[in-house]
Amino acid sequence: MIKSKKIDLDKVLKSTNADAVLIMNNDGIVLDSLYLEYENNIALMTKAFYTMCNDLSKDLEIGEVDQIMTKSAEGFFIANRLDEKSIIISVSKDISKIGLSLKLINSLK
Structure with missing residues (x-):
């Protein structure tokens, strides 16, 4: 695994109280x-998810997808584009942290 030098994942975890984080390329x-x-499975599934959502977004003529958020009764994850080459994923089981997570993840660009 190649270590990312741009984002301190420990800092992201502490700032958002996330349970897990991942940075992947396109x-x-x-x-x-x-x-x-x-x-690896999560990164590949997120790639497929991003591709499908981006195609849908283009079909709807609303531009490129920057962020995908999925919430369930037991938690949520946010996949956010960092730049043209990478995506960060934040996972949490504490739904009350959605707002904080969105704010921090958006500020990482």
């Missing part, structure tokens, strides 16, 4: 991660 290759058991 090809679904993990660049850095903390506390994810199936990081």
